[in-house]
Amino acid sequence: MEELWNVLKPAEQVELKLRRLYTQHHFSPYHSNNFEEYRNYQQNDQFLRGSSIITFTGTDGRTMALKPDVTLSIAKNTPSGEARRVYYVEDVYRQDRQAGEYQKIDQIGLELIDQITWEDQLEVVKLAWESLAQVGKGTLDLSHMGILDGICQRFPEADRQKVLHCLRDKSSHGMDALTEKAGLSATEAEKLAKLVRLSGDFETKYQKAKELLAEYPQAQAGLAELKQLYQALQKEQLSASIRIRLDFSILNDADYYSGLLFQGFIEEARETILYGGRYDRLMSRQGKEQGAIGFGMKLNHVGQKVPTDNESSGYLNIALPKGRMGDAVYDLFTKAGVAAQGVFKDNRQLIFCDEENKLRFFLVKPSDVAIYVEHGVADIGVVGKDILMESKAEVIEFLDLHMGVCRLAVAARMDFEEDFSRPLRVSTKYPQITRQFYQGLGRSVELIQLHGSIELAPLLGLSDVIVDIVETGTTLKENDLEVIQDIAPSSARLVINHATWRFKQERIQTVIEKVREQL
Numbered sequence: 001m002e003e004l005w006n007v008l009k010p011a012e013q014v015e016l017k018l019r020r021l022y023t024q025h026h027f028s029p030y031h032s033n034n035f036e037e038y039r040n041y042q043q044n045d046q047f048l049r050g051s052s053i054i055t056f057t058g059t060d061g062r063t064m065a066l067k068p069d070v071t072l073s074i075a076k077n078t079p080s081g082e083a084r085r086v087y088y089v090e091d092v093y094r095q096d097r098q099a100g101e102y103q104k105i106d107q108i109g110l111e112l113i114d115q116i117t118w119e120d121q122l123e124v125v126k127l128a129w130e131s132l133a134q135v136g137k138g139t140l141d142l143s144h145m146g147i148l149d150g151i152c153q154r155f156p157e158a159d160r161q162k163v164l165h166c167l168r169d170k171s172s173h174g175m176d177a178l179t180e181k182a183g184l185s186a187t188e189a190e191k192l193a194k195l196v197r198l199s200g201d202f203e204t205k206y207q208k209a210k211e212l213l214a215e216y217p218q219a220q221a222g223l224a225e226l227k228q229l230y231q232a233l234q235k236e237q238l239s240a241s242i243r244i245r246l247d248f249s250i251l252n253d254a255d256y257y258s259g260l261l262f263q264g265f266i267e268e269a270r271e272t273i274l275y276g277g278r279y280d281r282l283m284s285r286q287g288k289e290q291g292a293i294g295f296g297m298k299l300n301h302v303g304q305k306v307p308t309d310n311e312s313s314g315y316l317n318i319a320l321p322k323g324r325m326g327d328a329v330y331d332l333f334t335k336a337g338v339a340a341q342g343v344f345k346d347n348r349q350l351i352f353c354d355e356e357n358k359l360r361f362f363l364v365k366p367s368d369v370a371i372y373v374e375h376g377v378a379d380i381g382v383v384g385k386d387i388l389m390e391s392k393a394e395v396i397e398f399l400d401l402h403m404g405v406c407r408l409a410v411a412a413r414m415d416f417e418e419d420f421s422r423p424l425r426v427s428t429k430y431p432q433i434t435r436q437f438y439q440g441l442g443r444s445v446e447l448i449q450l451h452g453s454i455e456l457a458p459l460l461g462l463s464d465v466i467v468d469i470v471e472t473g474t475t476l477k478e479n480d481l482e483v484i485q486d487i488a489p490s491s492a493r494l495v496i497n498h499a500t501w502r503f504k505q506e507r508i509q510t511v512i513e514k515v516r517e518q519l
Contacts, residue, residue: 010303010414011106014134015089018108021130022087025123027110030086032073038065040076040341052095054102066093071279071294074111080288109276116278116291121260128262128276128295133239135273135302139502140242140264141248142202142229145152145257145278146222151192153218162407168251168497172196173400188215189280197398199247200505202230206246225260245502249396256282260293267303270376271394272498284470316507319378323402327490329382330361332401336514356418370395370495378502380508384468385490390430394503399494399512402519408433410485411476412457412465413458427457435488437467455479 019029021302054066059456067073070090078084087110095102098175129140141387148167155314159178166174172193195212198205206227213219230244240265252259258281264274267406276295298515320326333339340356352361364372366384370393381395386408388397392497396397408430418424423444430436431449438445448463455475457463468477469490470483496508 007179011299014299014302015108017088018131018490019089021127025085025127027085027087027112030070030074030088030111032067032070032077032088032090034067034091035064036067036073036076038063038360040072041065041068052102054093064205068092068094068132070107070109071111072282075113075279075282075288075292078113078177078288078290081290083290085112085114086110088089106299106319109294111289111292111294113283113292115291116280118228121293122229122297124276125229125233125235125262126238128264128274128297129233129238129242131295132264132266132274133241135267135297135299136266136268138243138264139245140274141199141245141247141250141265141502143246143248143261143262144222145261146225147213147216147248148251150213150216150219150222151195154184154188154216167196167248169396169397170196170199170249171394171400173480174397183432190410194495195248198243199249199501202226202244202246206230209246215332220258220346221405229260256285258291262295264297267503270286270497273298273301278456290331297319311365315353315360316380316504316511317360317362317378319362319364319367319372319381321382321384322363323366324361325366325382327496328403328493329401332403332515332518333511336518338511346424350379352429367391370443373495373497376497376499379497380511381495382492383495384431384469385488385493388432388495389490389494390432390486392432393495394498396498398496399516399519401492401494401515403490403492405491406450406471407489408467408487409470410437410465411455411458411470411481411483411489414480414482416458416484418464424465425463426465426467427454427463429454433487436465449469449471456483 007050013177038053041053053068055467056064067090069092070088073510074084074086089108092107093102094105110124114120132138132140136174148164151167152163155163155178159182161177163178166178175192175196177190179192191212195209198209198212209223213223233270241371250263257277257279257348259278261277263272265272270483272293274297278293280290280291283290321327326390327344330339332342334341338357339359340354343352344353345352354361362372362378369381369383370387371396372378374393382401384404423446424438425446425448426434427448427450429449429451431447434445434447448457450457452464454468457466458481459479465484467487473483476482494512
């Protein structure tokens with residue numbers, strides 16, 4: 001029997017262990033069809049966190065989808081009022097945003113659909129903990145929709161999604177702008193800025209969160225529920241390889257989740273590998289009376305070794321853009337006492353090590369910084385907000401460095417007159433931002449993607465207008481162009497990898513606070 005076990009792949013061993021664990025807790029196996037009607041996923045696309053869906057036409061003419069999610073299928077196929085305790089081991093198919101290709105994700109998880117009790121909730125979180133422990137050493141981060149909703153109520157309805165994004169990105173500078181717009185007091189604005197940045201060991205961060213949320217009753221109730229859950233977990237005989245953290249950047253879709261939120265990370269992976277929470281709102285949107293809670297965990301990474309440079313594993317890795325911006329950021333780091341003087345050398349090297357402070361700097365193309373950080377090769381990076389908006393990189397946008405200040409704008413010839421009888425021809429290096437901007441205006445456009453000398457396009461008749469970054473506007477004026485619409489401001493942002501933040505927070509926090517003092 002041992003010989004048979006040893007021939008199994010690591011992911012297969014984990015799967016069998018978890019099947020046994022879930023069965024012991026009276027969860028039954030569930031298998032869904034590989035193909036389902038597309039409209040079910042189309043109506044709940046936000047629940048999929050923006051994943052693209054593979055579709056095809058069935059033999060009866062219906063539009064079908066290759067399954068991108070299991071939870072939606074289970075919720076859809078559970079009759080109203082019926083209780084279910086199920087677990088699944090399924091393949092789902094989603095698009096890898098960076099690679100632009102579809103990928104198969106090996107997923108295991110469970111769903112409990114019923115009139116959810118406190119005991120049910122505790123049981124699911126315990127199983128999430130033990131599931132994560134089977135994969136590696138890591139953290140289970142807790143948050144609550146009641147906390148997020150309580151904060152959002154202080155802002156106008158139109159800005160609440162932006163508030164959630166600030167919490168997700170730990171963007172205190174973004175929150176500062178929103179609190180000023182909402183007319184909140186300086187004291188409240190300061191508390192919310194601190195709340196955005198707050199995360200870490202549950203025991204040490206809970207009291208601080210309680211103080212900052214003192215005037216938010218709904219948020220206090222959510223925090224109290226998390227405290228009760230934390231205390232109950234401490235009494236259980238659970239694996240010591242998992243730590244519990246408090247982190248309000250955990251943000252599953254607000255239209256579907258209704259209470260507890262949690263995510264799991266392990267040191268061997270550079271991404272979130274476990275997502276879970278209470279999703280009563282999803283059930284309600286499908287006309288179901290029950291509540292629901294569950295989680296799903298990726299198994300793709302199990303047994304895979306993340307490529308690392310063993311000699312540099314003890315360093316904090318920082319990706320900087322080549323050129324003047326990278327030099328300016330390095331100077332800022334030295335002034336802050338974070339990095340030693342003279343590390344950057346006047347040669348063709350791309351990697352520079354600061355042995356004194358255990359920092360390793362990479363010089364990369366500005367548009368690639370976010371990719372290095374998102375994939376965990378770099379722990380920290382500095383990148384323009386325009387690039388973050390275009391790439392939609394899943395990173396923590398922690399700090400505005402107030403460098404490289406500019407704006408994204410639409411520019412045209414000074415004699416330009418728009419013809420609404422045809423699509424507007426737009427040349428740009430920012431197709432995603434441009435498409436989203438004009439969709440918001442309800443304007444039909446023809447996009448022409450360029451990579452340099454954008455100003456030439458309207459001068460030579462290639463396009464009607466351009467979308468580009470504008471700093472002083474001098475180049476536009478010299479070419480008889482002018483800004484006709486502003487899209488968004490931009491400046492250099494300090495970004496952090498999500499998984500790295502969980503395991504190197506203390507070191508990163510020290511760097512950030514020293515840099516912040518220099519701004």
